[in-house]
Amino acid sequence: MENHVVIMAGGIGSRFWPMSTPERPKQFLDVLGCGRTLIQMTVDRFLPLCPIERVWVVTSEAYRDIVREQLPQLPPENILLEPASRNTAPCIALACWKIRAAHPAANVVVSPADALVLDSGEYRRVISLALDFTADSDAIVTMGIKPSRPETGYGYIDAEGEGEIRHVRAFREKPSPETAGRYFREGHYLWNAGIFVWNIDTITSAIRQYAPQIASIMDTLAPYFHTAQEAERTRRLFPLCEKISIDYAVMEKSSSVYTVPSDFGWSDLGTWGSLRANSEKDTDGNALSGSPEVKVYDCEGCVVRVSTLKKVVLEGLKDYIVAEKDGTLMVCRLSEEQRIKDFEK
Amino acid sequence: MENHVVIMAGGIGSRFWPMSTPERPKQFLDVLGCGRTLIQMTVDRFLPLCPIERVWVVTSEAYRDIVREQLPQLPPENILLEPASRNTAPCIALACWKIRAAHPAANVVVSPADALVLDSGEYRRVISLALDFTADSDAIVTMGIKPSRPETGYGYIDAEGEGEIRHVRAFREKPSPETAGRYFREGHYLWNAGIFVWNIDTITSAIRQYAPQIASIMDTLAPYFHTAQEAERTRRLFPLCEKISIDYAVMEKSSSVYTVPSDFGWSDLGTWGSLRANSEKDTDGNALSGSPEVKVYDCEGCVVRVSTLKKVVLEGLKDYIVAEKDGTLMVCRLSEEQRIKDFEK
Numbered sequence: 001m002e003n004h005v006v007i008m009a010g011g012i013g014s015r016f017w018p019m020s021t022p023e024r025p026k027q028f029l030d031v032l033g034c035g036r037t038l039i040q041m042t043v044d045r046f047l048p049l050c051p052i053e054r055v056w057v058v059t060s061e062a063y064r065d066i067v068r069e070q071l072p073q074l075p076p077e078n079i080l081l082e083p084a085s086r087n088t089a090p091c092i093a094l095a096c097w098k099i100r101a102a103h104p105a106a107n108v109v110v111s112p113a114d115a116l117v118l119d120s121g122e123y124r125r126v127i128s129l130a131l132d133f134t135a136d137s138d139a140i141v142t143m144g145i146k147p148s149r150p151e152t153g154y155g156y157i158d159a160e161g162e163g164e165i166r167h168v169r170a171f172r173e174k175p176s177p178e179t180a181g182r183y184f185r186e187g188h189y190l191w192n193a194g195i196f197v198w199n200i201d202t203i204t205s206a207i208r209q210y211a212p213q214i215a216s217i218m219d220t221l222a223p224y225f226h227t228a229q230e231a232e233r234t235r236r237l238f239p240l241c242e243k244i245s246i247d248y249a250v251m252e253k254s255s256s257v258y259t260v261p262s263d264f265g266w267s268d269l270g271t272w273g274s275l276r277a278n279s280e281k282d283t284d285g286n287a288l289s290g291s292p293e294v295k296v297y298d299c300e301g302c303v304v305r306v307s308t309l310k311k312v313v314l315e316g317l318k319d320y321i322v323a324e325k326d327g328t329l330m331v332c333r334l335s336e337e338q339r340i341k342d343f344e345k
Numbered sequence: 346m347e348n349h350v351v352i353m354a355g356g357i358g359s360r361f362w363p364m365s366t367p368e369r370p371k372q373f374l375d376v377l378g379c380g381r382t383l384i385q386m387t388v389d390r391f392l393p394l395c396p397i398e399r400v401w402v403v404t405s406e407a408y409r410d411i412v413r414e415q416l417p418q419l420p421p422e423n424i425l426l427e428p429a430s431r432n433t434a435p436c437i438a439l440a441c442w443k444i445r446a447a448h449p450a451a452n453v454v455v456s457p458a459d460a461l462v463l464d465s466g467e468y469r470r471v472i473s474l475a476l477d478f479t480a481d482s483d484a485i486v487t488m489g490i491k492p493s494r495p496e497t498g499y500g501y502i503d504a505e506g507e508g509e510i511r512h513v514r515a516f517r518e519k520p521s522p523e524t525a526g527r528y529f530r531e532g533h534y535l536w537n538a539g540i541f542v543w544n545i546d547t548i549t550s551a552i553r554q555y556a557p558q559i560a561s562i563m564d565t566l567a568p569y570f571h572t573a574q575e576a577e578r579t580r581r582l583f584p585l586c587e588k589i590s591i592d593y594a595v596m597e598k599s600s601s602v603y604t605v606p607s608d609f610g611w612s613d614l615g616t617w618g619s620l621r622a623n624s625e626k627d628t629d630g631n632a633l634s635g636s637p638e639v640k641v642y643d644c645e646g647c648v649v650r651v652s653t654l655k656k657v658v659l660e661g662l663k664d665y666i667v668a669e670k671d672g673t674l675m676v677c678r679l680s681e682e683q684r685i686k687d688f689e690k
Contacts, residue, residue, distance in 0.1 A: 313363075313688040314677075315676065315688070316677065322676065324654070
């Protein structure tokens, strides 16, 4: 079988406002200040496993030009455009039906474009393990992250058994602090990272079985994939798909779901706090963007991300976010970052 | 006698960095966000006492265009350019020698361009009183501000006697907190605001007597004032003047110095704290500039002055300065504003 990678890059995530905006969401930003955007880092990570010709990016029309600009090596026909946002099940179905039309022996990894992986070598090791497993089985694999804290912000996978590949007993919603503490202590719960591995027959069959409405739309589209009519037909039919996540549509219904308990330094970078945690910091714990010049005096634990400003001097700030993009400045305590969604209005 | 006003506008004050810069110092800024710059407010204040044709602005070559732009009614020949910064004594001598050459009956007020006066009516009342007094005497008047607190940041005037015009016994340097407390309690000490009133014969004679080096340079220049050669001769000779303040050169030496104890809502706006105190504030004590849009959440006692930024959202800041100019942003506690001079470097 041949490896393929599907990268889901349609999100408009607003938690990093004003650094991220609907015009240029998080996956297209160099949020770590390392010189590569999250989608670039995501593609880079897979290249030793899969040539760029077999990397597929699903995004919305609004982001096509950004994807082409940030991934110049990617064949333009590998960019799939969702005419409307329909959550992950239709997104994954679209990519997998299209891949199957030209590559019936595909073995597929699906990954979000905007997550962080610190240990790419370990990442590829466990992904390879999963690919080997799905190459000759009808297993659905969802990568599981070994929890490092009793996090309440993630969904959990309840895994059973021993070894590197374990059967998934159940999925659990984001828990209360008490439940998260119990999950953390019991040891067989893993974070659900939304990274999936399966072969192309497995996933299309599973969608056909558990989400027949989506499968039937994809079957109607299938004759047009890789033809001149693909775009127009997709634009007309895709929005008819029900809006549902792959977790609800398939994962929670199938009994042949497996996980690989992993530890590759993963973060979904879903909060400014996690961005700070994963960024390079000075001796006072300030995560400063490399450019422009940022000088700090008596500051601790701050995250600074600016774009238009040329020079920044901060004094006496402890645990603050200082973010600027295109002339919009936000200064906010990290402890209050959940309020940011209100600031945008 | 006819009233004249000399406005000293050559300062490069750096305490409001980055709002003020050497390219556009404080006197040329709308620091209060009221739509008028400090030099415009200063000129406005005098117009009921003195027509614009008898207002003289002394500044440096670098600021000539800003003065012309901000004071379009001012006759261009009333802008005097100091080719070098030589403190207030040569500045005042230049203006007064030039005025005397064309207006031997001038009665003169000298004022800095960058101070604030909240009660312009009361200001004009006491200035008129001083002008009446100097019109037919050889008195040197320095306006005295009745202290509202034991301020250690100003020089003091020790006045004797009663009534609206009092003899000055002595000048006092910026005091220690203890001395400032005593000055405040004793009641006969006034803040030295650097606003002077005298007739043209009095000041030129006093400079001739107490600062003969400066007077002799001015005498050499005098034949060229109001001629085509004025600029070139000034450029050559003015820098030869010793660098000395009018206080040291004249005021502290003369025995005929008087003051008018005044209460016209004066501030030299020498600190961000004084700027905050004199600005319009929201119900939480935040002094926000009118434009661009500044939104505050759980903020108290902040001063915000931005220029390039289009939108500002602040959360959880108490007693901070947030200032931005041309892409340079500073966030600093008001209590630490004395450190700002180090931030510029």
